[in-house]
Amino acid sequence: MNSSWSHYGKTMTCNVAKALRLLGIVAGAAAFEYSGGACTPGTCRETRNLLRISLFQGASRSGYQMRNWLRGSMAWMAMLFALSPAAAPSVAQVSSYRAPRTADGKPDLNGIWQVLNTADWDLEGHAAEASPVASLGAVFATPPGLGVVEGDEIPYLPTMAAKKKENKANWTKLDPEVKCYLPGVPRATYLPYPFQIVQSQNSVLISYEYAGAVRVINMGAPTKAPAESWMGWSNGHWEGETLVVDVTSQVEDTWFDRSGNFHSDALHVVERYTPRSADTLNYEATIEDPKVFLRPWKISMPLYRRVEKNARLLEYKCPEFAEELLYGPLRKRTTN
C-alpha cells in the first residue's frame, strides 16, 4: 500500500485536487492535497488547519504508517464526497441494492406499494392552502409538500401556461379525479391509495385501489396500442435492476395532479421502477409532450411497501361517490 501510494498515488491525488479546486470544491481538494503530500505547501496549509489532530504529532514509525493509512482513506472519502451529486431532493442516486429474485430470475416487485407525499395535490413544491370546501375545514385543506419535479418547475410552453392557471383556478370543477375518472399514468402511481403489483414472466399487472384502475404491462415483444385509453398502453422490459415501462396512447382528459397540470394526446411517459431496499422502490417518470411542454421533464419519488400483515387492496369503487355531483341535477324533483 505504501509503495504503490507513494508514486502513482501522489500524482493522481494532486491532479484530482487541482481539478476539484477549479470546480470550487475546496474541502475535497484540500483533503486530496493533504493525502498527496507532494502538493505545493500553500495548498496544504488550510488542510492542516482543518485537520489539526494531535494523533498526527510524533514521528514514530507506527504513527507515520497510520498517517499514511488515514491519508489514503481520507482521500477515498473526499473523492466520494466530491463526486457525489449535489444534495437535491431527488432519490435518483446510484443504488447498489440487489433485490431478491422471482422464481424466473427477475427483480421481485411483487407487493402492495404506496407513496408518502403530496404529489397528487401538486407535483411542484407548494405551501398549505385552505380547503375549497369550507365546511370540511382542516380535514380537506391542501397539505404542504416539497415538489417531485426535477428542477422544481414544470416547463410549460408559454402558450400553455395560461391553461394551467385556468385549470388550477377551477380545479374542483375540472379535475377528473373529483369525478372518479381513471387517472392515467403516472398519476395512478402517486394517488393517495395503495396499488398492487402482480408480476409474472410475460405480464406485470398493476391494480390500483382507486377506482379499480388497472393496467397490464406487456413484458414480451412490444405491441402497438389498438386505441387510445385512459390508462394508456404499456410495454415493459428489464434494464438490470430496473423495470422500464413505456406508456403511450393515453387520452388527453387526465390531469397530473389536483393543481391543473395537464397534457395533450401526444403524451409519452417512460417509467422506471428500481428496488432501493427490501421495502422501498425508486420511482421515476419522464414525461414528454411537445404540444404542451418545452422539453421532457422528470419526476421521482420513493414507493413504500405496505408491510402490515395481510396488507391488501380494498374496493374504492368511486363512481358511486361522484353520482350526486354528476347526476344530482338530473334527479327527479320531489314535489308534494
Next chain:
Amino acid sequence: MMHRSLASSIAFAVAIATSLIVQTPAAGQAQSPATKAAAAKTAPESKAWAPQLTPDGKPDLQGVWSNNTVTPLERPKGLAGKEFYTEAELKDLQKQERERLMVTETEGQPSANHSGIEGADPDDVHYDFSQFGLDRAQAKLAWSRRTSIIVGPEGTIPSLNPDARKRLAEIRAKAKGHEFDGPENLPLGARCIARVNVVPLIPSAYNSNLQIVQGAGYVAIETEMIHDVRIIPTDGRAHLPANIRQWYGDPIGHWEGNTLVIDSTNFTDLSPFRGAQNLHVIERLTRVDRDTILYQFTVEDPGMWAKPWSGELVITKIDGQIYEYACHEGNYGLADTLRGARVTEADAANKSAK
C-alpha cells in the same frame, strides 16, 4: 357435492375441448356423462392433462381467455330434466348461430334487428351489436353441450325462501314507479359500479373476456367488463371482518392439485344477487388443456335459497389483448336515461295541465 361430479366434469370438459368452435365431431360424444365418468375412472392417465407450471411451481392459468357462450344461465322452459344436448342437437345449435349472424350482418334486412325493439327500422337501430363487432357470434364461442350453465336436473336458480321472497317483494314494491328517479334507482351495471359477470364468472353480453396473471402467492383475474380485477391471495389468510362488505366480496384462494379454489364472502346485499345478505361463492378453475379452463361455481345463502346451486362452463383461450372498458368515463347512457325520464315527466305534466 362438488367432488363427486368433478371427475365426470373433467372427463366431460376434455370431450368438450375437442369439439370447440371448429365443429369436428369427437368420438364418443354420444356417450352419456355417466359412461364418460366411468371411462375416466378406469383410464385416468389417458384423460389427465398436466398443465404447465409457473416458475414458482403453481399450475399456470395465465393468458387471455373468454367465456363467451350461447348457453343461458338457466335452462330454457321446456327443457327441464334435459341437462345435455346430443351431439346432433349441438351441431344444429351451432348452425343456427352461424345463420343468425349471417342474417344479422346482411344489409337492409328488417329481421337483422337485434336491438330488442320490436318493429324498429334498421336505420334507427343504434344497438345492432353486429355493426360494432359485438354480436356474440362474432367472437370465439366456448361451446358446451349443456342446456344451461346451472347444473343438475332443474337447471334453474332454486326458488327463494319465503322470508327472502317477502323481503324482495317489499323492495320491488318500494321501487315501483321510482325506477328513474335518480341514479341509485338504476341497476348497478348501468351505473358502472358493478356487473354480474365478475363473481361468479357469468358470461357478459359482449366482450366476455378476462386475463389471468399470476405472481408469487397471488392470482389476479381481470374481467374486461368493467376492467374489474380480483386479486386472490393463496396464502391461507382469513376473510375480512364481517362489517367490511364489497361489491365483489372478499376472495381467498388455495390450490387443490391442479385446481384453484376461490372462496368468497363479505358481499353487499346488492351485488351480485339483490337481497342476499350472507352470500358465499366457491369457484374452481382447472386448466384441462392448453386452450381450456373448466370453470365451476357454487352459490349459497341459506337466507335466500334452501339449497346451494352450482354452475359449470368452459373458458377458452383467445388471441389478442384485453381492451380498456372505461365504463364510468363514457357513461352517457345514465345521464340520458335520467334526462329522458325528466322530459317524459314534464310532457305528462304539461298534458295534464292543459
